[in-house]
Amino acid sequence: MSIRPTIGIFDSGFGGLTVMRALLDLVPHARYIYLGDTARLPYGSKSRETIARYAVGSGRFLEAQGADMLVVACNTASALALDVLEAESRIPVIGVIEPGAAAAQAAAANNPRANGVLVLATEATVQSHAYARACSTRKLAAFEKACPLLVPLVEEGWTDHPVTEEVLRIYFEQAFGDAKADGIVPRTILLGCTHYPLIQPLIARVLKKHFAVHGPMRIIDSAVATAQRVAGRFVMSTSTSNEELDCRFFATDSIEKFQRLGSRFLRRPIAHVQHVDLGG
Amino acid sequence: MSIRPTIGIFDSGFGGLTVMRALLDLVPHARYIYLGDTARLPYGSKSRETIARYAVGSGRFLEAQGADMLVVACNTASALALDVLEAESRIPVIGVIEPGAAAAQAAAANNPRANGVLVLATEATVQSHAYARACSTRKLAAFEKACPLLVPLVEEGWTDHPVTEEVLRIYFEQAFGDAKADGIVPRTILLGCTHYPLIQPLIARVLKKHFAVHGPMRIIDSAVATAQRVAGRFVMSTSTSNEELDCRFFATDSIEKFQRLGSRFLRRPIAHVQHVDLGG
Numbered sequence: 001m002s003i004r005p006t007i008g009i010f011d012s013g014f015g016g017l018t019v020m021r022a023l024l025d026l027v028p029h030a031r032y033i034y035l036g037d038t039a040r041l042p043y044g045s046k047s048r049e050t051i052a053r054y055a056v057g058s059g060r061f062l063e064a065q066g067a068d069m070l071v072v073a074c075n076t077a078s079a080l081a082l083d084v085l086e087a088e089s090r091i092p093v094i095g096v097i098e099p100g101a102a103a104a105q106a107a108a109a110n111n112p113r114a115n116g117v118l119v120l121a122t123e124a125t126v127q128s129h130a131y132a133r134a135c136s137t138r139k140l141a142a143f144e145k146a147c148p149l150l151v152p153l154v155e156e157g158w159t160d161h162p163v164t165e166e167v168l169r170i171y172f173e174q175a176f177g178d179a180k181a182d183g184i185v186p187r188t189i190l191l192g193c194t195h196y197p198l199i200q201p202l203i204a205r206v207l208k209k210h211f212a213v214h215g216p217m218r219i220i221d222s223a224v225a226t227a228q229r230v231a232g233r234f235v236m237s238t239s240t241s242n243e244e245l246d247c248r249f250f251a252t253d254s255i256e257k258f259q260r261l262g263s264r265f266l267r268r269p270i271a272h273v274q275h276v277d278l279g280g
Numbered sequence: 281m282s283i284r285p286t287i288g289i290f291d292s293g294f295g296g297l298t299v300m301r302a303l304l305d306l307v308p309h310a311r312y313i314y315l316g317d318t319a320r321l322p323y324g325s326k327s328r329e330t331i332a333r334y335a336v337g338s339g340r341f342l343e344a345q346g347a348d349m350l351v352v353a354c355n356t357a358s359a360l361a362l363d364v365l366e367a368e369s370r371i372p373v374i375g376v377i378e379p380g381a382a383a384a385q386a387a388a389a390n391n392p393r394a395n396g397v398l399v400l401a402t403e404a405t406v407q408s409h410a411y412a413r414a415c416s417t418r419k420l421a422a423f424e425k426a427c428p429l430l431v432p433l434v435e436e437g438w439t440d441h442p443v444t445e446e447v448l449r450i451y452f453e454q455a456f457g458d459a460k461a462d463g464i465v466p467r468t469i470l471l472g473c474t475h476y477p478l479i480q481p482l483i484a485r486v487l488k489k490h491f492a493v494h495g496p497m498r499i500i501d502s503a504v505a506t507a508q509r510v511a512g513r514f515v516m517s518t519s520t521s522n523e524e525l526d527c528r529f530f531a532t533d534s535i536e537k538f539q540r541l542g543s544r545f546l547r548r549p550i551a552h553v554q555h556v557d558l559g560g
Contacts (some may be wrong), residue, residue, distance in 0.1 A: 039330045040320055045435075070341075152432040155302035163450070168445055237458055254327035269410045 004246070005234060006027060006031040008067025008091075010058040014040040014258070015151075015194030016073030017265035021069075022227030024245060024268075027234055031246040033065050036262070037278065038253035044122025044193070046223030054086050055081035061250070063091060071230055072096065074244035075192050075222065076122050083274065086153045091106035092233075094177040096194070099229040100222030102190050107218045108140060114271035117142040118175055121150070131192055139272065143186060144181035147171050147193075154195045155261070160202055168199075168206045176214060188218045197221050198265070249273045282528070284513060286311040288347025288371075290338040292321040295431075295474030296353025297545035299376065299550070301407070302507030303351075304525060304548075305556045307514055311515035311526040314344050316542070317558065322431060323356040324402025331404065336368050341530070343371060351510055352376065355502065356402050356473050359410035370381050372513075376474070378510040378535040380502030381414035384468050387498045388420060392465035397422040398455055401472030402431070412520055423459035423466060425472075427451050434475045435541070440482055448479075448486045456494060468498045516520070529553045 009020050009028045020034055035058050037043075043051050047054040059070055059145045070093045078095030086093045105119060106118045117140050119131040126146040133140035150171075153164045181185055189207070191197060202220060207217050251258040255273040262270045287310045289300050300314055315338050317323075323331050335357040345538030350373045353447060384397045388412055399411040399418050406426040415422035432453075433444045447477045459466055469487070471477060476540045480499060487497050530539040535553040542550045 039326060047537070050533050052355060147438055149429075149432050156428055163443060163446055165444070170443070186359055253330050257327070 004031050006030055006033060007069050007071060007230065008033045008035070008065065009071045009073050010035040010055075010062055011074040011106045011194060012043040012054075012076065014038075014039050014226055014262045014265045017262055018194045018221075018223040019073035019226050020247075021266050021268075023230060024247075026227050026231035028245060030234070033062055033067055033248045035062055035237040035250045035251070035276070036252045038258060038259055038280050039278075041251065042122070043074060045148065045153065046124060048080045048124075050127070051077055051082045053249060054278075055085055057092040059085050059089055059093070061276065061278060062226070063089060064161050065248075066082060067091060069094065069230070069233070071226065073194060073223070073226070075194065076124045076140030079121075079125040079128040081199050090134050094226065095231055096222040096226045097130045097134050099190075099275045100190055100220060101131060101138055101140070101224070102229075103220045103225035104135060104190050105138040105140055107220055111187065115140050116179065116184045116186040117188045117190050118186035119144045119177075119192045120150070120171070120175075120178060120188045120196060122146065123148055127194055131190065141184045142190075143182060143184045144177040144192075145174060145178075147170060150199065151193065151195045154198050164202060165206055165228050168203060168212050168250065172206060173210055176211065185214075186217070187215065189223060190220045194265075195225055197223055207224050222231065250276045250277055252278055281500065284309055286290070286312045286313060286346050286447050287349050287351060287510065288315070288342030288345065289351045289353050290315040290317065290335075290342055290357075291354040291474060292316070292323040292334075292356065293318050294542045294545045297542055298474045298501075298503040299351060299353035299506050300527075301546050301548075302504045303510060306507050308428060308510035308525060310514070313347055313528045313530070314340055314343055315530045316538055317343045317532050318534070318538060319558075322402070324431065328360045328404075328408070330406045331357055331360040332364045334558075335365055338367055339365050339373070341556065341558060345370060345528075347371060349374065349510070349513070351506065353472065353503070353506070356404045359401075361490060374506065374510055376502040376506045377410045377414050377472075378473060379387065379451050379505040380470055380500060381411060381418055381420070382452065382509075383502070383505035384415060384420055384470050385418040385499060387468050390468065392545055395420050396459065396464045396466040397470050397473060398459060398466035398469045399424045399472045400430070400451070400455075400476060401424065405472055407481050416461045421464045422470075423455060423462060423464045425451060425455040425458075426470075430479065431473065431475045434478050439479050439516075442472050444479060444482060445486055448483060449490050452486060452491055456537045465494075466497070468500055469496065470500045470502065472502060474503055474545075477503055480490040505555040532556055532558055
């Protein structure tokens with residue numbers, strides 16, 4: 001008999017499903033409970049107090065549902081509310097910032113002079129400077145760039161579109177210029193928002209097309225790095241192949257929209273979503 | 281002594297301040313209470329049930345604060361929750377959809393063959409078809425176009441930017457094509473979101489530059505039309521010039537951000553904002 005841990009994952013919306021997707025490959029024998037706080041998304045433009053209040057409510061819900069571990073799959077909530085969540089929870093809490101910074105460090109290890117990291121994130125994540133701090137303790141120099149248009153562009157479905165390409169070009173042009181002024185030469189791009197993996201191919205193309213002068217870049221996805229960190233906590237079961245995936249989904253707004261948009265992020269059909277009212 | 285009515289205005293965020301700006305010119309002697317439900321914005325991508333719940337909470341708050349009239353300065357809340365708000369309120373409720381449609385009718389009256397209206401709005405407003413119904417009862421044929429990128433572009437401050445121009449060109453190209461397929465020839469553009477007046481000059485330029493073949497267009501701003509409707513309810517005081525404006529502002533998220541962004545929409549400095557927790 002295998003012991004199946006229950007992993008609770010929460011995000012403001014659908015983006016955290018990219019973390020869950022990576023986890024399903026690495027820890028398929030776990031039970032999963034995913035909560036998307038879609039009635040109050042996005043968190044990325046809101047204040048620390050509001051985000052902490054929302055995050056604690058979501059954490060409590062997942063703990064009450066039987067989660068043995070809480071994965072904060074939202075960069076903004078990880079950046080602004082991880083300390084509050086750790087204080088309020090009786091189960092281990094894992095955010096996406098630390099694993100992302102660790103992956104950037106691993107990428108830089110092969111090239112000691114490549115210690116510059118460009119972090120793309122929401123306005124709130126950037127203002128918290130959580131990535132810069134996590135990178136700094138690893139002797140990496142991070143420049144953080146707020147990219148508020150990327151989430152709406154991904155949600156519009158323009159993941160391979162000239163407008164998104166132009167917005168990325170403008171953001172990178174500003175970021176490389178401002179980083180240079182701060183004495184930082186980025187060699188690693190850290191995707192500090194769970195929506196951004198959906199435009200990772202476009203990001204790679206824009207870098208190659210317009211910014212090749214800055215040299216080759218490594219692109220790090222915090223979602224994958226976080227899934228690897230969580231997987232490291234579990235002894236892998238060797239008899240999982242016959243077990244079905246065990247996933248439950250909750251959303252605070254429309255169930256239909258969660259099924260439709262969420263399937264794009266998870267890359268699997270989402271058959272059943274339960275509505276939950278967290279008092280908003 | 282003049283009687284000063286208290287007008288309560290609510291919006292999901294800052295956009296409703298464009299309605300308030302128009303009202304301050306027309307009814308300067310009234311007292312104003314403005315509530316921006318910034319902790320839960322945007323409403324435009326959320327479900328009817330969630331929007332109605334948020335709107336009722338905001339309406340109750342303004343009534344408790346002494347409002348004699350409730351102006352729903354949010355197109356999405358007007359489109360999806362006006363009936364619920366009217367049922368739940370003891371004071372008159374005015375939304376932005378009806379005045380917008382009436383203004384479009386007035387614009388078309390000078391040219392009886394110009395009965396086609398193109399409504400630009402959020403996803404939720406379009407899906408409600410509230411503008412199409414309001415236009416239809418006035419013998420206007422409306423085509424509704426969801427423009428989810430325009431609010432983030434305005435909030436990024438790109439109100440006069442090549443990317444915004446290109447997004448508008450794409451949205452208009454799609455809209456004129458789809459409207460034609462429905463047998464509708466738009467002569468009037470109805471701005472069905474309170475963020476859009478901030479890009480009205482750019483909209484006019486894009487229409488002139490790329491779509492002149494469709495003939496001259498009238499651009500109608502629902503915010504102005506709504507302010508005129510509200511003003512019509514009051515006998516104008518003739519001795520207001522010496523009275524100071526009496527405005528109170530409430531926000532459910534960051535006070536600092538409301539002051540900073542809100543001043544752009546109101547085009548006046550906002551000195552004092554009170555935080556209010558509506559339970560979200």
